[in-house]
Amino acid sequence: DGGITQSPKYLFRKEGQNVTLSCEQNLNHDAMYWYRQDPGQGLRLIYYSQIVNDFQKGDIAEGYSVSREKKESFPLTVTSAQKNPTAFYLCASTRSLDGRTGSNYGYTFGSGTRLTVV
Amino acid sequence: AQSVSQHNHHVILSEAASLELGCNYSYGGTVNLFWYVQYPGQHLQLLLKYFSGDPLVKGIKGFEAEFIKSKFSFNLRKPSVQWSDTAEYFCAVIRGGYNKLIFGAGTRLAVHP
Numbered sequence: 001d002g003g004i005t006q007s008p009k010y011l012f013r014k015e016g017q018n019v020t021l022s023c024e025q026n027l028n029h030d031a032m033y034w035y036r037q038d039p040g041q042g043l044r045l046i047y048y049s050q051i052v053n054d055f056q057k058g059d060i061a062e063g064y065s066v067s068r069e070k071k072e073s074f075p076l077t078v079t080s081a082q083k084n085p086t087a088f089y090l091c092a093s094t095r096s097l098d099g100r101t102g103s104n105y106g107y108t109f110g111s112g113t114r115l116t117v118v
Numbered sequence: 119a120q121s122v123s124q125h126n127h128h129v130i131l132s133e134a135a136s137l138e139l140g141c142n143y144s145y146g147g148t149v150n151l152f153w154y155v156q157y158p159g160q161h162l163q164l165l166l167k168y169f170s171g172d173p174l175v176k177g178i179k180g181f182e183a184e185f186i187k188s189k190f191s192f193n194l195r196k197p198s199v200q201w202s203d204t205a206e207y208f209c210a211v212i213r214g215g216y217n218k219l220i221f222g223a224g225t226r227l228a229v230h231p
């Protein structure tokens with residue numbers, strides 16, 4: 001079955017360390033996204049990528065970095081510059097917009113990674 | 119400024135009560151609208167979506183939502199809630215021509231038996 005795989009499910013990091021969260025999809029989707037979920041704040045967009053080798057900052061990109069070397073992979077690095085990294089991180093993907101209508105086909109979400117800084 | 123606003127952060131209902139969760143967005147022009155649900159300990163699931171056509175959209179589990187363009191709203195409704203509807207509900211919007219999903223802050227619904 002096609003889907004999105006995020007790993008690991010739980011991750012612990014010491015303060016001052018960088019950590020990379022994995023996101024892989026086999027849906028042949030063009031676009032991939034990283035969201036951060038915090039209680040009472042919903043899901044906020046960190047970074048997104050519409051095509052390979054290209055990505056854009058979302059609303060809360062500071063302290064994070066990404067790469068998109070392959071269509072199926074969009075890893076997120078939480079750097080030591082991120083002041084409050086403890087959160088639940090969700091990866092998502094979708095096809096490109098419909099060329100005729102400009103509509104989105106709908107997103108597929110991974111099961112998330114819960115990062116805790118200790 | 120919040121581009122997608124959900125009016126209630128916490129809602130508590132008894133079983134069989136009716137539900138309406140508000141959602142407003144601040145974008146003009148064409149929008150795609152979504153409601154997602156997250157049950158405790160589970161992934162986000164799509165409840166329903168609106169792209170075009172009939173503004174009254176029916177989703178899974180008896181939920182429906184109405185798109186009112188003049189009010190920039192997409193409220194979620196269910197005539198009679200069940201204990202199993204206890205979850206967090208997120209409204210989300212994609213502006214026409216942008217492939218970027220923006221979420222509201224979410225509404226936590228607790229249904230008491």
